[in-house]
Amino acid sequence: SKQFVVLGLGKFGSEVARQMSADEFEVLAVDRDPDKVDELKDVVTRAAIADVTDPEALRSLGLDSFDAVVVALGGSLEESILTCLHLKDIGVKQIIAKVMSPQHERILRKLGIGRVIYPEYESAVRLAKHLGFQAVLDFLPLAPGFSLVEIAPSEDIVGKSLRDAEIRQKYGVQVVAIRSLVPEQWHLVPDPNMVIKDSDVLVVIGKDEDLKKIAKGSS
Amino acid sequence: SKQFVVLGLGKFGSEVARQMSADEFEVLAVDRDPDKVDELKDVVTRAAIADVTDPEALRSLGLDSFDAVVVALGGSLEESILTCLHLKDIGVKQIIAKVMSPQHERILRKLGIGRVIYPEYESAVRLAKHLGFQAVLDFLPLAPGFSLVEIAPSEDIVGKSLRDAEIRQKYGVQVVAIRSLVPEQWHLVPDPNMVIKDSDVLVVIGKDEDLKKIAKGSS
Ligand SMILES: Nc1ncnc2c1ncn2[C@@H]1O[C@H](COP(=O)(O)OP(=O)(O)OP(=O)(O)O)[C@@H](O)[C@H]1O
Ligand SMILES: Nc1ncnc2c1ncn2[C@@H]1O[C@H](COP(=O)(O)OP(=O)(O)OP(=O)(O)O)[C@@H](O)[C@H]1O
Structure with a gap:
């Protein structure tokens, strides 16, 4: 061990x-x-x-x-x-x-x-990215230019199924999980027919510039 | 602004x-x-x-x-x-x-x-998780009990296509991206027919206990 x-x-x-x-x-x-x-x-x-x-x-x-x-x-x-x-x-x-x-x-x-x-530096970069995204609840860099973020769904997404919301086609990013708060539950590999609530948190992966657009779009 | x-x-x-x-x-x-x-x-x-x-x-x-x-x-x-x-x-x-x-x-x-x-605390937790996973190259907690990790593919995965490797069926975790080092390239939403090389890094999402198994299995 x-x-x-x-x-x-x-x-x-x-x-x-x-x-x-x-x-x-x-x-x-x-x-x-x-x-x-x-x-x-x-x-x-x-x-x-x-x-x-x-x-x-x-x-x-x-x-x-x-x-x-x-x-x-x-x-x-x-x-x-x-x-x-x-x-x-x-x-x-x-x-x-x-x-x-x-x-x-x-x-x-x-x-x-x-x-x-370098704890102070790493936490500072993470906070700065977080503050920069309007609707974004968390930000995790995976590699230069690619990240994972948690975002609140924008109005044009709420009430639609994941499939109908066409997030990948419209924004070029992939929803890898949905964190429901009501009831509290994680959906990994979410069912494309799942309807998105405004209390859901979308965990999204993609290029930073595409993630910025989705956050701005949802403000 | x-x-x-x-x-x-x-x-x-x-x-x-x-x-x-x-x-x-x-x-x-x-x-x-x-x-x-x-x-x-x-x-x-x-x-x-x-x-x-x-x-x-x-x-x-x-x-x-x-x-x-x-x-x-x-x-x-x-x-x-x-x-x-x-x-x-x-x-x-x-x-x-x-x-x-x-x-x-x-x-x-x-x-x-x-x-x-709390920078020192957050960096310490992240380092401790990283050191704990043998084949794991990076560890990012998404939520209590769920994380994203980068892992080196184990022997039984190398040389197979993502589909044939059946990672989800065998380990209960999802490969959300593959970071190739040779040549250097990211594959988001990877093609299930893509053959995994030993120089590839798999970016995997799942429950912590399942992630631990896949890391141990690949040591
Ligand atoms: N009352 C104050 N008004 C304005 N600035 C202050 C005050 N008190 C402390 N500072 C400044 O806050 C900064 C951070 O403080 P200090 O370096 O002591 O903390 P630290 O915990 O080591 O910070 P870090 O981990 O970010 O380096 C310093 O540049 C210091 O001048
Ligand atoms: N030569 C040494 N041998 C053993 N321990 C040491 C030595 N020098 C410093 N330490 C210990 O290292 C610890 C960390 O040092 P210190 O608290 O000064 O750093 P720090 O940067 O504020 O750390 P942290 O950010 O982790 O709180 C202290 O508990 C101190 O006693």
Whole structure:
């Protein structure tokens, strides 16, 4: 069964540790702050106090046997970078690092860190896209230029069956699911004969420019 | 055209302001730090220096005419809470606040703030889900228990047409798109006769427990 390490138990790191433990994975949680370690010791498989910038301390944790190490330190760039460097030396299987700036990301990528998480940036982009779509309730980018959005159906769609609404023909986007609120139910692979209510939420996939049109059209 | 305000230009707030400006919305960006304001003044419609906890300063910004106000302050809970309180008094149309803890979120919800963003928490949940799925390349929750994932096709799928692979019948999940890497191309609403290569990425939608099975099955 998979084993993970989280180095640094701030808001991000502690939540990664908690979620993975809840999903029944083995987690080693490490922080130099005894209080942070104490808060998690009954939640994770093992919780340890250590200064992870210290290569000796890192080696004694036996990290090369783990499937992935999440570097979730905050504070200075230096500590995160040094820790990643030592982890590369140890030869851990996979390193994921939380970054605090574009420069931080660039440095870690040059160190060969394959995966980088920038929470504030990612949440900001998502919020900006959300605010930009008038009738859109949620926005998930799938790939550059393609996204999945939840939209409220516009007046010319409400009361029609999915087939009659001809959303694909008119807007070039595909309805992949309908989330009904009355009664509360998900319809994956919705029946084309299903009549759309104004309380339904359409989950739609397509090119961003087509999604923008459907949102504007429904304002 | 829509107008937005961002109060607080840290990593999150400044990125919201930049993204919305890039999407050609009007943005008023506010911070008490002149350097932060200066960095954005050529990017946004208008950038102002102000202490946003000061109700007089807030009123003079004329915020009730904007479509939404993003409260992106860091530091103390107090400043964020006071600012939200004043915004409620002014009667702005929509308030979105960045929070720094579950307690912070609870307080703001009691104040009637409808939408709250907790970047570290959201990124942590997403990373934890990602690490948990073996063959899964990305994971996007759509609703409790339903998600969209990108997966590498397992051996019993590669070389078959989408129709013959019978993914829906076997796994109970729907392939909504295929991202080919060779050549690089997206196939939305993929042709059921399309043959799946081992370099393809399947974008799949379904219940979390079914998605877990398809990932495990392909390890
Ligand atoms: N050298 C180190 N060794 C072990 N733990 C460390 C080290 N440096 C920092 N930490 C821990 O990393 C955690 C995250 O750091 P901090 O809270 O400063 O960052 P942050 O960017 O605010 O994190 P988050 O956004 O996740 O809350 C803290 O609990 C801190 O004790
Ligand atoms: N009362 C205030 N009036 C105006 N601006 C403020 C006020 N308090 C804080 N700010 C600004 O809010 C911004 C974000 O604050 P800070 O950087 O402390 O938070 P943060 O949680 O680290 O933010 P982020 O995660 O977005 O980087 C800063 O640029 C700061 O100057």
